[in-house]
Amino acid sequence: MIETLEKSLHGAGSTPVNIVVAHALEAKALIPMLHLQPFDTTSRFVQYGNSNNLHLIVSGIGRAAMEAAITDLSQQQANEEGQIRAWLNIGIAGHSQAPLGGAWLGNKITCQVSGVSAYPPQLIAHIDSGAVITVDEPERTYPEDAAYEMEAFSFFEQATKYSTAELVQVFKIISDNLENPIEKLDFKNVPNWIGLQQEQIILLISKMSSLVGEYNDSNRIPEVYRDLCSRMHLTVNQKLQLRRLCLRYKALGLESDLESVISLAGSHSKKVISQLSAQIDRVGKQ
C-alpha cells in the first residue's frame, strides 16, 4: 500500500501539502523520499517542490524563524479561489526514554514559556500520537512525557491562520534522550532517523493530501468566475456575490447554465449578477 501512496505523491494527482522543517539536515532525508527538486524562488527561505504541488520549506531554528517562513510561504501561495493547503511540520525532538528514531504526531502542543496548549485535531488513524513541548532553549532533562523541540507551537499557531486546524499537523522524530544527550547529538544521523519513518511520513502526507483535496474540491469555483473577474471590473462585494452564485449553480447541478446566463446579460457587472440571481431563484426551487 505504501508504494501506491508513495507513487501518488509524485504521480499525476495533486498533493497540496506544505512541509516545514527547521533544519537543512531534516530536509536532506525528505528530498529523495518525496522526490522533491529545488524550487526557484526569490524568497530568503530555501524551498523544494515537485510537479505534484508538494512543497517543502526550510525555516531555520526557533519560533520566530518558523513564523517568518510560514508567512513567507503563505504569501507566495496566496490565491483568490479559497483553495487551501495542508501544513506538516516534520522535525527532530528529545524525550527522556523514547528510542532514537521513534516518532509521533503531536496531539497536544504546549508552549513552555506561556504554558498555553494547542490541540491539533486528530483525523489520521494508524499513526502514534503524543505530547509535544516547544521550548526556547534545548531541554536536557525532559521532565514530561513529551517530545521537546523548538518550533511546533509557533508552527501550529501560524499555519492555522492559513488553513484549518485539522490540516495542520506536527510529526516529531526522537533524536536525543537521557542516554543520548543533546550535546552528543550527531547531526549526520538525522536523515537516517527521518528515513526510518518513511512509511509513516508517506501515510501522513497522503492522508492529509486527500483531506485537503476533498476540501478544495467542494470549494472549487467554476472556471467562469475567473473569466468574469478578468473580463469586467468587479467590486470586492460583487466578487463575493458572484463567487457565491457560481458555487450555488455548481451545487444545484447548473454549472453548465452559467455561460449562457452570463452571455445573455452582456458585460455589465450589475446586470450579470442580477440575471444570475433571478435565474437561480427561478430554477433552484425544488
Place this chain on the structure above:
Amino acid sequence: MFSTIYIEEEVLETSRVKKMLDRFPQVPRVVCERYGEVFNRKSQNFRLQKKAPALILAKKYGSKVLAAPDGYGYNDSRSYYFSHMLNCVYDCRYCFLQGMYSSANYVLFVNYEDFEEAIASKIEENSGGGVYYSGYDCDSLALEPVSDFCKHFVPLFGEYPNAELEIRTKSTQIRHLLEQPVIPNCVIAMSFTSHEAGARWEHKVPSIDKRLEALQKLQLAGWRVALRFEPLILDSLGLTPYENLFAQVFAKLDAKKIHSVSSGLFRMPIDFHKRIVKLYPDEELFARPTTTADGMIALKSEDESLQLAAIEKILFSHVSPQQYYRCG
C-alpha cells in the same frame, strides 16, 4: 468509535470517567485543562472533524437547565432544556449543530449529579411541573452505551410525576429504558423525515424500520412515545413521500397511545445557515433559494403553507388534532 478521547484534568480521576475510559483502551487519550481549549476553537472545521470525531469528557459549569427556545416543543411557557452532551453521532445535513459549533467532537459533561440537582431545583421552582427537553444540542440516546444517560436522568423524573421529560432522539439505543420501570411522565420522541429525505440528508441514522421497531418495543413495554416529523423539506416529490411514511409509521404503532405528534418546516437561524453554506458550498440543499424572517432562514416556496396543511390533513387521518402541534 472515537479518534481521540480528551479528558479535562478535573474529571480525570472520577469513577465515571475511569469506567468510560476502560471501554476504549486503544483510543489515544489527551488531558486538557478545559474542554474549550479543544472544542469550538476558531480555525476548526466541522465537516472535516465529522470524519473522525473525538470524545471530550468534561465538567459543565454555569447554568445547566435553560429556557427552551421559542417554538421548541409544546406551547408551554414552562419549557426548559438541558444538554449533558454537545453534538451528535449522526450526521444530518440539515442539522443546525453544524452551524452552531465549529467542532464536530462530542462533548460529554460527566457531572450528572450537578445536572440532576439543577433539574430538581428547576422543577421545584415550577411547583413540581414544567417540561424538560433533552436532545436539543445532541441526540440523547445515541451515545447511551457510553454515557448511561437514561440510567441516571430518567429515574429522577419518577420523583416528580407532574414534570415531564422529553427525550428527543433518532437512536435505537433503548436497552437501558427497557431495563428500568416505566416512568409515565417520560416521553421518548422519535424524529422522522421521509425515506427520500433520509436517504439524501441523514447519514449514519438508523433506518426508519429500525426506529419504528424501537418505538414499538417501548410502546409495548408501556413507555409513552411521541413522533416528530421534522424538518419537513418540501420538494418536487410532493406529498407522496409523507403519505408513505405515515402509513408505515402508523401501521406499526398504536396511534391512540401516542403522546404527541408534531411537524415543522426546515428553519434555521440566519447565522447558522451562513456558516453551514461555507462548510458545504457543494450541498444542493443550501444552494436553494431562501427567505428570511425574524432572524430565521427558510426555503423559498410559494405554496409552503398549503403543502404543510395538506401534510397535516394526511396526519389527521391517523391521529387526532388534539395529539398534534406545529413547530416553529
